Amino acid sequence: MNILEPSMGDGRFISTLKALDGNFKVTGIELFESEYQKVQDKVFNDDRFKLKNEDFYKFYRETDSHYDLIIGNPPYIRYQLLTAEQREIQSDILEKNGLKANKLINAWVAFTVAAIELLVPSGTLAFVLPTDILQVNYAKELRKLFSSVFTHLTIIQFKETVFDQLQQDVVIIIGKKKKNFFDDHAISIKNITSSNDLINININDLPVEPSTVTESLYKNDKWNLTLLEEEDRVFYESIKNSDKIIYFNNHIKGEVGITTGKNSIFSVSNETVLDYDLSDYTIPLLGRSVEANGIYYKPEDHEMNANNGKNVNLLDFNNKLLNFGAEKYIENIEELELHNGYKLSIRNKWYEVPSIWVPDGFLLRRIGSYPKILLNKTGATTTDTFHRLTFNSYYDKDLLIFLCYSSITLMSFELESRIFAGGALEILPGDLKNILIPKPHLEIYFDKNLLSELDNKLRNNDEIEHVVSWVDNIVIQLCRISPDTVHNSFCIWKELRENRLNKRK
Ligand SMILES: C[S@@+](CC[C@H](N)C(=O)[O-])C[C@H]1O[C@@H](n2cnc3c(N)ncnc32)[C@H](O)[C@@H]1O
Structure with a gap:
């Protein structure tokens, strides 16, 4: 078995491999000499390990070897900090594998694409990657590549921050390369609390997502949906497609x-x-x-x-x-x-x-405890700091703002915004096309005093969960929406929010 670790650092993966019995061959690469030397010292008498003090970009260009397992935690380096030669090789890696090269693409994307290319058919990639893989636009093509090259993809996410010393939140991606191009693709998602739970995971017996959910996941701009358990993911997909909701962007335009x-x-x-x-x-x-x-x-x-x-x-x-x-x-x-x-x-x-x-309203770009939406x-x-909102709806704007504090809307804010390390959320105008608002029933009358009451509750710093429950109870009547749907949305919103805020501690 041939194994590659393309960016060894101080050699955690290499040390783990060294402790294993077995007749495998490991190629390890590290750009920085001091780091390389540390790892070399750990394995100097073990001829299963061939370590190189080299730039992985150059290694990629020169190698004709392929590997059964590629494992590691590739470096997180902005395009602007790469050398001219690295940028050129990065473009080659991406374009050769059907992705468009651009200046937003971070080195970890190129490392991942190159590693996939260097796998033998049925070979396995196991990488620790930033959660950006699930969210940022520039990783969208990489997610698409996953569906075409892997027969099975496992994503492992952590509820707690895993590596305290890292600025980035991370996920583990394990992909098994297809043998044949037409092999099926399936995805399994595992949400665990901390890295201690990794020991209980056997990647061979994870539940596999139903194909409809897999498909919709690949269509989505972001993969925050993977934060949900399968049942909740199915629920969210169904509510998105139901006639009980309207989309934010079709009624309220958001601009920076x-x-x-x-x-x-x-x-x-x-x-x-x-x-x-x-x-x-x-x-x-x-x-x-x-x-x-x-x-x-x-x-x-x-x-x-x-x-x-x-x-x-x-x-x-x-x-x-x-x-x-x-x-x-x-x-x-x-x-x-x-x-x-x-x-x-x-x-x-x-x-x-x-x-x-001058806009009709404001939406705070950074979401802390909950989204702040204001009428001007x-x-x-x-x-x-805020986006500018303009109302272009036949629904009354007070009513729309009120509905935005329902758990259906807040759940979609949690799932459609970008999550940063430390639990902050950022919503961009482009994300608003995916934000859901419960659809008001045509025959209802909206008492504007309710909005003043909501204003008072927020100003008084009332517990946000109580405020949202109160809004939800009114939404059930205003929208003739089933209490179960609202209750389910509340539970999902509450859990997503709690998990996110826990990462801030
Ligand atoms: C996130 S660390 C991973 C360390 C190791 N895999 C671990 O988990 O302990 C990334 C490593 O990549 C190295 N690196 C950066 N650019 C590189 C390149 N072009 N080729 C090889 N290694 C590189 C850095 O020096 C750093 O040690």
Whole structure:
């Protein structure tokens, strides 16, 4: 049996292999000499191991060997940090295997694709990979490759953070390469609590997903669905396709907030406005998440933020004659050379910020405990901490916002956003096409006081699970949706959220 470890580091996999009896041959590669030497010292008298202090990219280009097992934890290196030669070989690896090369692709993707290529038919890949594999767009093609090259793919995920010293959350991917191109493909997903549970896993007897779910998984932009147990995955798929929901994007358009290029120049406090006589150039601004609680962003909230010295004004100099104060403000910035960033340099006038408009509502880009969606009652705009929302629906906007706090919607936020190490979620405007909202029944009347009540509950910091249960009970009536569906969604949302927040500890 021929085994390859393409990036040995200090040799954890190699040490484990060394402890095993057996007549196998291991090729181990490591770029850095000091690391290589550590591993070499561990196996120097064992002729089953042939270690090389080499760049795996070069090794790939030169080797004609194939392996029965390729195991490891490939390096996480941004394209920009690769050498020109590594970039060139990375493009070769990707293109040769049917993937498009681009500057977003991290080294671990190329290592994985190269390793798959270097497997013999029926050979096995076992890699520790960043959870990005399940989520980021640039890994989408890699996920597609998995379905065409592996006959069986196992994904093992951890509820707890596995390697404390790593910034990245990781998953384990184990793929068995097809013998023939037309062999079937199946996927099995195992969610375990911690690395201690790995010992109980026999990859040969994991349950295999029904083919319909496998298919829908490969169609999805993200693989967060793998966070669910099989039964819940089937439930989520069924609710997505039911006539009881509508899609966020079809009713509320989300666009990024204003990219000022430098918020410290363009978002200013009332004091600065007074000092420089800038009141003709200001638009109310909701700058940071801490400045917004509840459902409404009201004039009173804005005033309170202003009184607390927050930067509640956006400077808009577009097509306006500059008064003495404005000229002085701009000159000061230029003297201090604060305006030299790239984004400002590509404008005709660096101080004219494009795309300033006032939205109907806001959605916080980073999701902490739960998504923050607000209605704009002040004529404020926002920088890119928030997305800007515009309502283009025949449904009343108060009703839509209310429904967004149902567990159906919150469950979809957990599943359709990108999860970062440490449990933060990020939602991008492109993800909103997958966010679900329970569909209001046509004959219902929505009492707007309910939204004020929701606003109060959130401002009072009521326990979010109680708030969502309360919304859910009303949703059952507003949407004539079955209590079981709502209850199931609540349980799924609660568990996803708890698991995510546990990773923050
Ligand atoms: C995430 S560590 C994996 C270490 C080891 N597999 C383990 O789990 O302990 C990645 C290793 O890849 C090495 N590396 C980075 N670029 C490489 C390259 N082009 N060729 C070979 N190794 C490389 C790094 O030096 C680092 O030791």
